[in-house]
Amino acid sequence: MIRRNAPPPSTAMQTVGPFFPSSLAEPALATLTREGHAGEAIWLTGDIADESGPFRNAILELSQADAKGRVAGDRGADKHFAFWGRAASDGAGQFAFRTVLPGPSADPAGPRAPCFELLILGSGIMRRLATCFFPPGTTQDPVLRCVPAALRPRLLLRDAGKRGGLRRLHATIRLHGADETPFFRD
Amino acid sequence: MRHDPPRERDQPTPVIEGYPNTARRTPAAKLLRRPLPRLLTAGAAPAMPLASIDMAEAVPGKPAMGSRIMVQLRVVDEDGRGVPDAVVEIWHANAAGRYDHPADPARAPLDRHFRGSARVASDREGRLALHTIKPGAYPVPDSGQWWRPAHIHFSVLGRGAVTRLVTQMYFASDPMLEWDRIWLSVPDAQARARMVATQLPPHEAPITTDIERLVFTHTLVLRGREETPPA
Ligand SMILES: [Fe+2]
Secondary structure, eight states: OOOOTTOOOOOOOOOOOTOOGGGOOOOOGGGGGGGTTTOOOEEEEEEEEEEEEEEETOOOEEEOTTTTSTTTTSSTTTTTBBBBBEEOOOOOOOOOEEEOOOOOOTTTOOBSOEEEEEEETTTOOSSSEEEEBBOOTOOTTTHHHHHHGGGGGBBEEEEEEEETTEEEEEEEEOOOOOOOOEEEEE | OEEEEEEEGGGGOOOTTTOOHHHHHSOOOOOOOOOOOHHHHHHHHHHHHHOOOOOOGSSSTTSSSSSSEEEEEEEEOOOOBBOOOEEEEOOOOEEEEEEETTTTOOOOOOTTTTOOEEEEOTHHHHHSEEEEEEEEOETTSSSSEEEOOOOEEEEESSSSSGEEEEEEOTTOGGGGGGOOHHHHTTOOOHHHHHOOOOOOOOGGSSSTTTTTTTEEEEEESOBBBSOOOOO
């Protein structure tokens, strides 16, 4: 059936280019915790590199559940938690979010392990570039199962000691090359 | 809500000749399929500090250089329904084609009366108005002889992170479009045309409008639809 005046499909993506303003990546957006949040506060850190080395000025956007596994908009979702954050990478490709360790969550695809969804934007990234990371040792998860077994370790965070008294989990993101991170087509 | 992947021909070819970052930053492996996590479809747009200002007048009473414009934006889903409370982020070069950004090596001058970015929320019908100046074209750094046509960058956060849109808006009747590798990277001509704003004849602009502005309308379509698409 051809519909007359069918609404157009979603607008084409275009790169953010090299000049995404720092005024739109305020440091405050990298802190998802608010005073009085539930659960264990952690640092989610990472380093991102492209084929030629550290990726400076990448924009990373984090989506995750709260400490009890509720997602944004759920009844009882933690009012002292932001569910979404944004961080920019520095000259060494390093970035950091102050967040909580999410709880396991319910999902139509099955029970989800705690996970951190990351969207990556930057000069030369023309399309949606999305992946997700899991705490060390995660084995059971319906999304992780979609990843070839040999590549699953690339989506596991590494325990990186403590920073400012908080547990630090670290993501290694490689956009292109032999050790590249698995990404999802959503 | 359904969130089908966009049609291939409506989205850019990820690797663009003459834009080396595209090859360095595009995964070589095929993207993996997965069931879309509820984590990405639930929830409203994140709460963010808004800065709805006149970009054409960063200092009140001191207009920026350039043609004053208003862009009447509408944010809709794939059923054409307005998306309320979407967060729309805007940034662009000044009238001389210079970004207020430390990485911009352009020789063109900065304009301290121009505010290079804003963050605004859509209203209940998905509408918002953007007050700014028409940006200038600029040469792409280290690219040889490639210039970007005048364009405005948009970043939109709607309901559910999977609706995330990052795009650019272009201006009609610009010969530079046909030379721009980024605009041309979208294979479908209609999809390219939908990135070009519509200009209203000045005598048809809304009477409530500040008459010292050229008026454009533009629609940004986020992913997601309620109904089943036609077969
Ligand atoms: Fe630009």
